[in-house]
Amino acid sequence: MDIEGSVVLVTGANRGIGRALVDAFLARGAARVYAAARNPASLDPVVAGDPARVVPVEVDLSAPDTIAAAATTAADVTLLVNNAGSHGMGHLLDMDLALVEEVMRTNYLGTLRVLRAFAPVIEGNGGGAVVNVISIGAFGGTPSLGGYPASKAALHSLTQAVRPDLAPRGISVHGVFPGPVDTDMFDDVLGHEPVFGEFPRATAAEVARATLDGIAADAEDIFPDSFAAEVGEMWRVDPKGVERRLSGI
Template structure:
């Protein structure tokens, strides 16, 4: 996909990976980048256009779609998460995470797909995770939301081919953001994610596996469950 001169929307673009996506698109030559956030005043990058967007609110999503008829690229980045073991999941927190990570992605896709079609197809990008492929027990509900969003992405890819919209899933392990601040482990920088996505869009890739852990897990999904989910007691 050509990025120079396009108009793009990035959700959750006031910080972290979303802000990095917005900056990377500007640097790649995009003519206009709308940076969506619940509070537009939290968008501080002068190179983007801050817009109000709450992906959990149907009216907010529809209103923005009605306003932004020039969008050719949509990046569904808005996401939330909290550590939780399966039996310790707070149901209300779980609903909130699904409302943002799954239903929010769906709302934006449904609202903006007709606009992408009108503007020649363009691309829809969904920010996913390595936990789309494999569950991590300490991120049980977050893993579930990203797995659901991965399935949705695959369905959208098939349907939106009819209108020549490229649908891209982005998978990555730990990134140095607020979401992973309390988690131990190696973390990559947000710029590595945005650089990988820009390269993937330019190449027309339908899937962007940003880091080694995402590539290894994806390639190993046919392994026995005992390999994917080893028993620590058996080590």
């Protein structure tokens, strides 16, 4: 998809990868970027970067009314980036089940809600693209990451399932599978499991740039950093090897 002139909405745009994606879309000539966050005040520094093109909008993945309202406000969107996500550390067999449920509700059901709200918008604007920020964690069950890998595997499956439905409506669907990225989320993971510090960490800006390269090249599966690319290569030829690699982290 042509990024220049597109009208983009990025969820979770106030920090981390989402904020870097906003910057990357602006740098590549997007006409407008709706920066979505559950706390619109947290978007002030993002809007200040380019007040003429960045529009703040409230989207809380756990609040369907905010999603419906955003689809009305941002009625000219042609490119939706489902980036917002959460995680909760623990082992599935004994951690708080409420945390597992919350992560699944946010990363899977919340993302699905946003997609359902915006697919008709994008179609009505002549077509475009949906980009789901998943994780290499979708390909294996890292034990200490609780319900996170399952939520991302579910999002990966969703991405595959909607692709054939959206193609005839003029909407391409892309999955992005980052490895470890230097953000608040990864800092929290490191705080619980310092062993993750042994892995190379990409910057959010790198991941954002590579994601846009993938969209522009019409790549369905985007591996936006060097560790992700290594896992992606292995996943294509040896999925059990990936399972062992990720479960051994």
